[in-house]
Amino acid sequence: MREEVDRALSYLGEQCIVRIRDRSAEDSWIDHTGNLRSSIGYAVYDYGKKYIESTFAVVRQGGKGASEGRKMVNELASKYANVYALVVVAGMNYAEFVEAIESKDVLASTESWARTKVDEYLNKAKDKAINRINKIKL
Template identity: 55%
Template sequence: MGIRMTTRLEKVNKALLKEAERVERLTVRALARLGEQCVTKVRDRSGKDSWYDRTGNLRSSVGYVIAKNGSIIQYSDFNQVKQGSEGVKEGKELAEELVKRYSNDYVLVVVAGMNYAELVEAMDNKDVLASTDLWARDQVSKMLEKLKRQIAK
């Protein structure tokens, strides 16, 4: 006794590709949501709670990219604050450079791209990315559980 497959292989492949595309859309959407939340947490704080803008470059350099297998598939807006056009450029460049370190699977890279961001945190004892990094690490497991439920539907 055997099982005879009556569905054409092309239909099976089409269904599998469609499902893979759905999973990718859900994954990118979840990563983008987390990225947007991170950017908001970093950028939308007062100077007292973060740092005081002089040029706007540091705040303008905050953003994220999402990559799959080393190729960027989505950028956040690196919105310019004050005269911070240099920050926009530096943020995008740093995010693009960091993505090159991750050639497998999906990756979300959140940056504060100005070269003095760490100095602001260390010397001025101001929070640039540190608290958001801790918060995001905590959120990843929650995001993955939600993503698993969405994929299972």
């Protein structure tokens, strides 16, 4: 069952990245350096152990952003030591400022969307696990 849950959360994480990074200019922030967009990524934690981490692909000259995103994901592992967790991050320290002051959506709408999808994805994972178990029994 763990494998299916980890895969479901990874897939949801990938979809979150696409939703955040690939918005139209009207729905997003102005991407001067590429650091904020490059700092967007996710990790799936399996009781504190990082199961998978996104690539933090560099956009424009956003190498610093990719590094900050990876750093944030690594720092969060201990926070999720007692649960399965999908954590989506914007690793640049000004991401909150962009949402709060500039009223631009960085993570907020995607977090809401992911919350509506997580049960669906976990139920599919459960069904896959049950099917695997039933095949073993035969």
